[in-house]
Amino acid sequence: MDDERYLDKSLTAFLDAIAARERAPGGGSAAALTVACAAGLVAMVARSSRDVWKDAPGVAAQALTLQDRASALMHWDAEAWEQALDALRAAADPTPLDVERNGPRRDFALEQKLERAAAIPLEIAEIGADTANLAAQTGEHGDLAYRADACVAAALAAGGARAAAHLVEVNLGMRIGDERLARARASQTAAAEAAETMHAAIR
Amino acid sequence: MRQSGDTLLVSRLSTLADAELVGRCRAGDAEAWNELVERFSRYVYAVTVRGFRLRAEDAEDVFQEVFARVYTHLHTLRDDDALRPWIGQLTRRLCIDSLARSGREQPGEPEAEEGRDRTAEIDEAMAVRDAMTALPEACQEILDRFFARDQSYRTISSELELPAGTIASRIARCLGKLREELEGRTEPPTASSE
Numbered sequence: 001m002d003d004e005r006y007l008d009k010s011l012t013a014f015l016d017a018i019a020a021r022e023r024a025p026g027g028g029s030a031a032a033l034t035v036a037c038a039a040g041l042v043a044m045v046a047r048s049s050r051d052v053w054k055d056a057p058g059v060a061a062q063a064l065t066l067q068d069r070a071s072a073l074m075h076w077d078a079e080a081w082e083q084a085l086d087a088l089r090a091a092a093d094p095t096p097l098d099v100e101r102n103g104p105r106r107d108f109a110l111e112q113k114l115e116r117a118a119a120i121p122l123e124i125a126e127i128g129a130d131t132a133n134l135a136a137q138t139g140e141h142g143d144l145a146y147r148a149d150a151c152v153a154a155a156l157a158a159g160g161a162r163a164a165a166h167l168v169e170v171n172l173g174m175r176i177g178d179e180r181l182a183r184a185r186a187s188q189t190a191a192a193e194a195a196e197t198m199h200a201a202i203r
Numbered sequence: 204m205r206q207s208g209d210t211l212l213v214s215r216l217s218t219l220a221d222a223e224l225v226g227r228c229r230a231g232d233a234e235a236w237n238e239l240v241e242r243f244s245r246y247v248y249a250v251t252v253r254g255f256r257l258r259a260e261d262a263e264d265v266f267q268e269v270f271a272r273v274y275t276h277l278h279t280l281r282d283d284d285a286l287r288p289w290i291g292q293l294t295r296r297l298c299i300d301s302l303a304r305s306g307r308e309q310p311g312e313p314e315a316e317e318g319r320d321r322t323a324e325i326d327e328a329m330a331v332r333d334a335m336t337a338l339p340e341a342c343q344e345i346l347d348r349f350f351a352r353d354q355s356y357r358t359i360s361s362e363l364e365l366p367a368g369t370i371a372s373r374i375a376r377c378l379g380k381l382r383e384e385l386e387g388r389t390e391p392p393t394a395s396s397e
Contacts, residue, residue: 054379055376055379056375057378057379058377059371059375061375061378062349062371069353126355129355129357130356130357133356134371137371187355187357190357
């Protein structure tokens, strides 16, 4: 897919790009889109619950903010991942001159790109957790007629958070004990618990 | 701890309503003039640079000209509560003149039109910022953390030592207060011959 932001593309074009034999967009962008859809559903339920829930307008505003953040990350995740892959490829096959002249600097640049490739899915995971939390509250206090949509939102947000946490783990490689990995897993767990609570309530 | 006289004066002036500030400026109070420039400099800067995307040197010229005209024409302001819209209108007009002079755009063409649109957004943002200051500190803090600093509920909960499950509803209630504050503010008419 070209440099145009994914948000400026049609959904069809984005889905074609996801399926194309290209490096990006990939899992991170798909996770971000999933969380953005979940946040959109929460906004829809909250907006439809103004008559029965006084916090509904404020919850809708928060959901729209989470949707904006998640959708922006569709693009940034793909870009960060492409840059990390390029850096990894260059590091795996350096020219002798490159090693001599730029060794330490190149390692630092590679490190920076891998860090960014992990930081973005971490953000997606945290937005997913917040969205699942908001979905659960919306399902509990919002208009009952929309509870199924809130439940879907919680499930999608939890799925997106889990997917993103997995990418954080992969992108951070072997760094067991990294604080960001713990944060990603905490977000995954919080999102899963919120979704499960929501599902249990309507069973 | 005792505050110095200067600090007390500045903090007292910063709490004055626009209309009161205008009155003091008209009476020749130099500190009030400093407060007026301080209060509106960010706004004028935002309109010139973000709204109309003027070059740095053009933005600086407009900035100087706006406050020079405010100084010389303040007596023409018919409604002292309308200080901000008046300064906004003055800034927009001078920005459009600046674009025309520099040959980048003629008034009425896309760049000037986009500038007006972006200025409307800046006006809205400034109104929200002003209304925020009327909210309880706890509300200002939590809204700033979520909407401006993009913090997650978990981070807010941990840093403010609040139960995680209450963050979203606290934000929602603070937004409700912000809305009431914004709705309580009447739109002042633009009032000047300038």
